[in-house]
Each structure stands twice: as C-alpha cells, then as structure tokens.
Amino acid sequence: MHGSEKDAIIRMFHVYRYYSARKALCDITLEISKNEFVFISGPSGAGKTTLLKLLYLGERVSEGQVLVDGINLARIPRKRIPFLRRKFGIIFQDYKLIPSKSVFENVALVLEAAGMKSSLIQKKVRGVLRLVNLEDKSNSLPPTLSGGEQQRAAVARAVVGDPQIILADEPTGSLDAASAGVILELLKGIHIRGATVIVATHDEALINQIGGRVLLLKEGRLESAAFVEKQYDSSLS
C-alpha cells in the first residue's frame, strides 16, 4: 500500500541524520499516503523517534529531503513552521503535558495557539475529553493522573485540532494492557475519521492488533516494509 505520488502526504528522499559522527538515520526513502496507518518498528535506538522528529521539524535533516503535504521542509520559512506543526497531532512517548496546567488547559493550548475563539475552544475540548473519557479529570493537573490517564490526555491534545497526521511515539510503551487497549481504540477511531496515523513502536502485539504497513528500522536504515493484515473492524469508532 505504498502511496502514489498524488496522494502521498509524506515523502522522504535519501534522508540522513547525523549526531556528530554517529548516523541516527541513513538513506531513508519512503512515502506515506493520506489516511494510511503506518507503523515504524524496530529496536530501541533504531531511529524511530528521530524519524518522527524530522517530520514536525523537531530536528532538521542532515542530508536529503522531506516533503509534508507537498511542503519541502528544507525550504520552509521559520514563520511557517507553526502552521506546519498544526498539520500534526503528536503523542509523545513521555506525554509532554505541562504539569502546571490542568488537563483542560493542556488540551485547549493547541486551539488557543491556533487562534480559535474561546467559546469554540470550550466546546471542542469538552467533546474530545468526553471521547477519551477524561471529562471528570478536566481540572486535574497531569502529575495527579495515572500513566494511562496522562496518555489519554496526550491523545486528546493530539486530536483536538483535527490534524491531518497523527504521530504517536511508543503510545503504549509504559502502559498496562487495559490502558494500552484504550489508546489503541482511540488511534483506530482517529484513523477511521480520516487522519493519517504513524505509530513508532517496538510492540509487535500492537502492530498485530491493528494491522497496517510496517516499516522496519535497524540502526538507522530502513530494513524492510511489510503489510500486516488489519485485525479490527473499520466500522469501529
């Protein structure tokens, strides 16, 4: 299920990323289509997180080119970077919630940054907190929540702006099976609503549960690309 040039939302050409002499990514060329569900798999240190960072300009490529929705990231002006980032909803491995702000404020921040009206923000944030079943925790501070609740808050923040692409970095890595199941269901729902979902994980069980294209990274190189059959009903929401 490789994306054709026309419907590809992400394209990478011979991308390299060095840290001093160490190569974190080496000659990566790939395409991801709109509304595709893609896993980036591989052991720890394989370069999964680095690859995701290159997409939202958390880091810059050392060599090669990255195109997101037709935008060449090497040529994007500094002022346009926030608008590029609004195309993404990012679920970080360590959640990256602001500890001094409530769950509601953390989620609302995305919409405030986009300049949305306060009344609409209230409505959208309440809706998305209902979706992730955190309505009753909207005034809680992140440090008072469990790992699973924090991850759900992070998912809520990632989806509240209706982004085109969801990037999830080890979204179930530190969760128990029940919490991981909830996150999984949420990711499925987001995909069904039309978003492109890219999940970096080394959790094979997660890949088998959802199915999709799997890009295997090893020591910064793209080793293989395989397709795992979907094991969930796409009518799920």
Add this chain to the structure above:
Amino acid sequence: MTVLYLKRAIQDILQNRFLNFVTIITISLSILIVSSAILFFINAGQIIALWQKGIRIMAYLKPEMAATALPGLTQDIQALDGVDSVRFISRDEALAELKAQMKRQSFLFENLAENPLPDGFEIRMDPSAQTWKNIEAVAARVEAFEPIAEVEYGQRWLGRFSRIFDLFRLAGYAMGGLFFIATVFIVANTIRLIIYSRREELEITRLVGATDRFIKIPFYIEGLIQGALGAICGLAILFFLFVLLSSNVEEGFFSDLFQIRFLSPGVMLPIVLGSALVGWLGCHLSLKQFLKV
C-alpha cells in the same frame, strides 16, 4: 485574544511569584533612586528660580554725570533685550530708603556730613527672559555705557550656585541613564530565568503549533506589568519617605518663601511609562536570545 494573552501573563506572574517579586523590587529601588533625584532637582530648581526672580540689576552713575543725559540713558537701558523696567533712584532717594530700612541703626546716619550714595538705576528683568545668562549679558552691556560707574546684581554667588546645580543636573541625567540600562539588564536576566525555568513548557507550546508571537506577547505584557508595578511601588516608597521627612523639617524654614512639593502627576506618569518601557525592553532582550535557539 488580548484577554487570553493578559490572562496568560497574569497566570505566569502568579506561577513565578518569587522571581517576579524580585524583579519588581529591583525596579522599585531603581525608580526610588531616580525619582528621588528628580524630586530634588525639581524642588531645588524652583528655589533657584524663585531667588532669581528677586534679582535686580543696580547700575550706579558716575558723580560728574549731567542730569540732561539721564532720559537718553534710561531709554538706552530700557531698549536692551530682556529688560522689563528701569527706575532712576536719586542719591537722596537712595539715602531715604536706606534710612527707612535701617531704622534701628539710625544713629549711624546722624553724623553724616554729606550723602555718600551715588545716583543709580534699578533694572528689573522680564520674567520670561530671566535666565542667569541674560542677567549677566544685560549687566555687561549696562556697564559698558559711559556714564555708568559700576554695576551690581547682588547674589553673584547665585550664578555660581546655578552653574554647580546645572552640573549636578547633568550628573543626574547620566545617573538616570545608567540606572535605566542597569534595570533593563536586571529585568532581562529575571525574564531569562523565568524562561529557563519554563523552557520545557515553552518547547511543548511550540510543538503544538504556537507561533513566536503567541509565546512572546504574554512575556511582553509581563515585562510591562513588572515595570509599571515597580514604578508604582518606588513612587509609593518615595511618597512615604517624603511625607516622613517633610513633616520633620522645621515649620517656617521654607514656608514663607517656598513650599516643597511632591512630584506632580505630570512627572509621575512619564516615570511609570518609562519604567514599563524598561520592563518591555528587558523582556525583548531575553526573548530575542531565547527565540534564536
């Protein structure tokens, strides 16, 4: 959006109470020192102006001067720039005035064989042109007239004092400038500390698509608030000290001549606005550096 920025700025101030408190106190102290100097210069300037107002130029005539030359000389003096009025005082009139002023020492005049005082002119300056420079210039020109023997404008020390005072004023400007720069850097450093303590939060804000403007504006508001609050605190402390000191100054010391006054709203407002500008500038310096990274 403005309400949102203001809300975020106030939230930030409350979340970083200690750092903001330190910044406001630092600004207050700078404002206290600078506004004390302003208070001194304004009041001292008014005292000098009052003294200068009382200055008259006395021009004494040579004894051999003919009375017919008097109207012409009066006109010549009157025509000089900055001269308001010229009054001829005859030597007899002068002696009568002196006797009136020295009633208690009238015995001194009993044995006078002849009037020792010369004829003279009392020259008063136009209040709008009554600067020390003008007084000196008019005195020099009057002295140059042939029939004039001597010119005196009393209180010459006032000229010297006035010049020293101008030097102090210059030093005050320099001091104000230095305090301005120092305070900008202090504010810049405290804002830098706040940014450093919140770098992770700011990084997350950036990653969720916030523009530089969205991140910067609350900090600028914070800087303006810090500056304005610092100025208000500094002026409040100065007012308290002013009330305390002025109530201890002996009554009647100045009251007949001059009333010491606190800074007027017209002076305080620019101080508060200037201080807010200091806060804004300090913030600008820090953010410029932070957003470069």
